[in-house]
Amino acid sequence: MSATADHRPRYVIGVTGLNAIDSPGPGVAVIRALRESPDFAVRIIGLSYEALEPGIYMHELVDKTYQLPYPSAGTQVLLERLGEIHEREGLDVIIPNFDAELPNFVRLASRLAALGIRTFLPTLEQLEARDKLNLRAFGEAHGLLVPRQRLLHRADELAAAADELGYPLVVKGRFYDAVVAHTLEQARKAFHQISAKWGLPVIAQEFVQGHEINVAALGDGTGRTLSAVPMRKLYITDKGKAWAGITLEDETLLQLARRFVAGTQWRGGCELEIMRTADGRPYILEINPRFPAWIYLTAAAGQNQPAALVRLALGLPTEPWTQYAVGRMFIRYAWDLITDNHEFHQISAFGEL
Amino acid sequence: MKLKKNIATSETGFIFNPATGDSFTANALATEILQLLKQDRSPADIKTLLLNRYDVEPNQLEKDWDDLVAQLRDHQLLD
Amino acid sequence: MKQRYERPLIKKLSAGPLNKFGARTEAQPVPDIDGAPVKELLRAFGSPLFVLSEKQLRRNYQLAVRAFRTRYPRVQFAWSYKTNYLNAVCRVFHQEGAWAEVVSGFEYEKALLNGVPGPQIIFNGPGKSRAELQRACELDSVIHLDHFDELYELLDLAASLPRRPRVAVRVNLDAGVYPQWDRFGFNLENGQAWNAIGRIVGSGRLELVGLHCHLGTYLLTTKPYGVAAQKLADLAWSCRTQLNTPIQYLDLGGGFPSTNTLKGAYLPGTDTAPGIDEFAEVIADTLQRAGFRQDELPLLILEAGRLLVDDAGYLLGTVLATKRLADGRRATILDFGVNVLFTSFWYDHKISPAGDFSQHTEDTVLFGPLCMNIDVLRDSVNLPLLNRGDQVVVHKVGAYNMTQWMQFITLRPAVVLLDEQGRPHRIRQAETLDYLQQLEEVPAHLGPHPPAPSPKERGSQPSATTTPG
Numbered sequence: 001m002s003a004t005a006d007h008r009p010r011y012v013i014g015v016t017g018l019n020a021i022d023s024p025g026p027g028v029a030v031i032r033a034l035r036e037s038p039d040f041a042v043r044i045i046g047l048s049y050e051a052l053e054p055g056i057y058m059h060e061l062v063d064k065t066y067q068l069p070y071p072s073a074g075t076q077v078l079l080e081r082l083g084e085i086h087e088r089e090g091l092d093v094i095i096p097n098f099d100a101e102l103p104n105f106v107r108l109a110s111r112l113a114a115l116g117i118r119t120f121l122p123t124l125e126q127l128e129a130r131d132k133l134n135l136r137a138f139g140e141a142h143g144l145l146v147p148r149q150r151l152l153h154r155a156d157e158l159a160a161a162a163d164e165l166g167y168p169l170v171v172k173g174r175f176y177d178a179v180v181a182h183t184l185e186q187a188r189k190a191f192h193q194i195s196a197k198w199g200l201p202v203i204a205q206e207f208v209q210g211h212e213i214n215v216a217a218l219g220d221g222t223g224r225t226l227s228a229v230p231m232r233k234l235y236i237t238d239k240g241k242a243w244a245g246i247t248l249e250d251e252t253l254l255q256l257a258r259r260f261v262a263g264t265q266w267r268g269g270c271e272l273e274i275m276r277t278a279d280g281r282p283y284i285l286e287i288n289p290r291f292p293a294w295i296y297l298t299a300a301a302g303q304n305q306p307a308a309l310v311r312l313a314l315g316l317p318t319e320p321w322t323q324y325a326v327g328r329m330f331i332r333y334a335w336d337l338i339t340d341n342h343e344f345h346q347i348s349a350f351g352e353l
Numbered sequence: 354m355k356l357k358k359n360i361a362t363s364e365t366g367f368i369f370n371p372a373t374g375d376s377f378t379a380n381a382l383a384t385e386i387l388q389l390l391k392q393d394r395s396p397a398d399i400k401t402l403l404l405n406r407y408d409v410e411p412n413q414l415e416k417d418w419d420d421l422v423a424q425l426r427d428h429q430l431l432d
Numbered sequence: 433m434k435q436r437y438e439r440p441l442i443k444k445l446s447a448g449p450l451n452k453f454g455a456r457t458e459a460q461p462v463p464d465i466d467g468a469p470v471k472e473l474l475r476a477f478g479s480p481l482f483v484l485s486e487k488q489l490r491r492n493y494q495l496a497v498r499a500f501r502t503r504y505p506r507v508q509f510a511w512s513y514k515t516n517y518l519n520a521v522c523r524v525f526h527q528e529g530a531w532a533e534v535v536s537g538f539e540y541e542k543a544l545l546n547g548v549p550g551p552q553i554i555f556n557g558p559g560k561s562r563a564e565l566q567r568a569c570e571l572d573s574v575i576h577l578d579h580f581d582e583l584y585e586l587l588d589l590a591a592s593l594p595r596r597p598r599v600a601v602r603v604n605l606d607a608g609v610y611p612q613w614d615r616f617g618f619n620l621e622n623g624q625a626w627n628a629i630g631r632i633v634g635s636g637r638l639e640l641v642g643l644h645c646h647l648g649t650y651l652l653t654t655k656p657y658g659v660a661a662q663k664l665a666d667l668a669w670s671c672r673t674q675l676n677t678p679i680q681y682l683d684l685g686g687g688f689p690s691t692n693t694l695k696g697a698y699l700p701g702t703d704t705a706p707g708i709d710e711f712a713e714v715i716a717d718t719l720q721r722a723g724f725r726q727d728e729l730p731l732l733i734l735e736a737g738r739l740l741v742d743d744a745g746y747l748l749g750t751v752l753a754t755k756r757l758a759d760g761r762r763a764t765i766l767d768f769g770v771n772v773l774f775t776s777f778w779y780d781h782k783i784s785p786a787g788d789f790s791q792h793t794e795d796t797v798l799f800g801p802l803c804m805n806i807d808v809l810r811d812s813v814n815l816p817l818l819n820r821g822d823q824v825v826v827h828k829v830g831a832y833n834m835t836q837w838m839q840f841i842t843l844r845p846a847v848v849l850l851d852e853q854g855r856p857h858r859i860r861q862a863e864t865l866d867y868l869q870q871l872e873e874v875p876a877h878l879g880p881h882p883p884a885p886s887p888k889e890r891g892s893q894p895s896a897t898t899t900p901g
Contacts, residue, residue, distance in 0.1 A: 383440035
């Protein structure tokens, strides 16, 4: 216990995405950033979907965790559960971090606000605009470079798509998965595998060669970018996740993020996945409508985006940052957390820990 | 029919099999049956007791008993 | 007093990664429908049993009409017979003011018998016979033309009719919907539709009154309706300006979703299906801005089916058995199968227990009673611990089941309509063996006879058990 009195306000904040595993959710990084805010103190309520999300067991970061119903159960069940949690914890803010749960939270935003729970989320239209299926059209409308793509509903449309886009051809699922195909045969195989798993349409996309850069950005909902931090991936895991990365100084990347935020009046956190070609052109491959798993790097570089998002959610004045530390690095590591099986029993059977 | 010796059961309905590392939850009746099995009561004995205590037809109990045994066997909880 | 029994259950605690399809909890009991207890309904009318709520039917209709009429001055609904053509259902909608939209001669006659005047019947579909066309013309219904063969047939027929038949052209168009329903009507983009219109107007034998398009089924986005409305409006303008033929109505068809959850969908239909207000907004807004003078806006016809009837229908049934499959999964066998609940091929129907249960649930596959491997109602659903005799309620089954159901292995069950006071009225009896055999005929030489012994047995020593008595 700290002996000196803490005069900072104390907020109760619910955070999802506690799955700090090999393909990590952003929750634990978000919490770490929140705990470093000089403006406020926090009580963190973890919100989990599975009993083995590591964040549940990190008691120095997460004060208490509750299980949520799966996103597929829909808004009504989610609202009831959040209502129960709110009655016990008095939530001030919730920061959802999973793509799959976002539509539910967005739909519930006004009803949560009526309960006194604040969020700061994009609208359904904004989610839709940056969806993979619409990204190309979005790019054309806003002067952003997006690889050419064709939506495929049948395997026999592949040949025409390949004629237009050339090889290698990227075959992508509408939610996840991407395969680089060098022949029509490979593309067909990928089409069938991906459509079986993620449904139709399948996306055929022009292959862009270059190196991967991500930008974490925060929009205030009026078109203003409060923060944008570009990061070059230095080491990529076999799941395509950054294992290490470094902050960059590059005005064109910042402008790109600002143009996206201004064009959509983006509200909340987002991540631009960019492929920069050898001649320097930045292609936007995807836009994630939430903080990335490496979001703590923004705090470490001087722009604590999660903390700023809490201020936005609470309606507190928030000014854009102008500086961040260039050359800041993160190197992700794995850590074996030890617990007793009664904790596992507790969260799996009673849905809280 | 015997529950494995080292199976840990709790009154709140948790079962832990230290040999496999698997954990289970049980509803009230399964918990009660497991406790009785641990006291070395015979199946016939337990069934009589349950028929007296619960509102259930003998046929239904017989069928559900067999199903529970199958579940226990499936999860390698029986000797 | 003995304690309440719940069968013993143990569940392994597992913790896989977040998967695409998590368990949905549907365990809330539904003991009654519009105040009528499920138990009483099944006792009185047998199990399984379809139940329709008149209150909900009327409410759905009124809400849909209001959604359009508050945004557009001239709106007419036509009840899509194929969605549910039980007479009682049709008459509820006709009482509310709906015309009839039929797609076969048999449906056409049904509409007449339900009291719908000829001019208020829209005759759609690719399969109308010459006799059916003639009857519809004589009664002054509108024929929605589907293809050139039909157009020429009608031109031929019209030569001998005293009055010019009224027709509309069914148009298929690219509104960004996949698959594009290009099998019905005349294509807009390749000029087929304009060609057909030209023939109709040029012939002088037919009166072109409407343009019709129907984009597809269960559309979960409103945008295509805006595109279709715009394209139909443009086509109507062309008819007026180039052919001097004002179009009296635009028929935007149906295809509006109910709130069922499509198989393979991640989020439940209750969250993803746009409401009728959103569809109305897009359609009305487009037409209002299409350039028509306020007093010459065409009548807007809608053929909503599923939207009006799906959530007013329930299927009540009973658990026949529970068993455990070879891989340890629980299976529950119900007394209704896919032959009765046809829509279980398309939807993950919500299903609720009728009685009270504890909080313990288990994943189970739901089978119907048919001795057929395809008879699966839900691949996996999280339900309380059901036992033989327990009753269940399937939700949102009002559309397409009571028309596409088939007599196969089992007979089709009764249908009950709960009136606005919640009182049950049987509107279709359960089928009987007699009813089913009414149409069968057996040649005289095939009189009833016990099975003859096989040739091998004929030569051998007859035994007591194989000798016919």
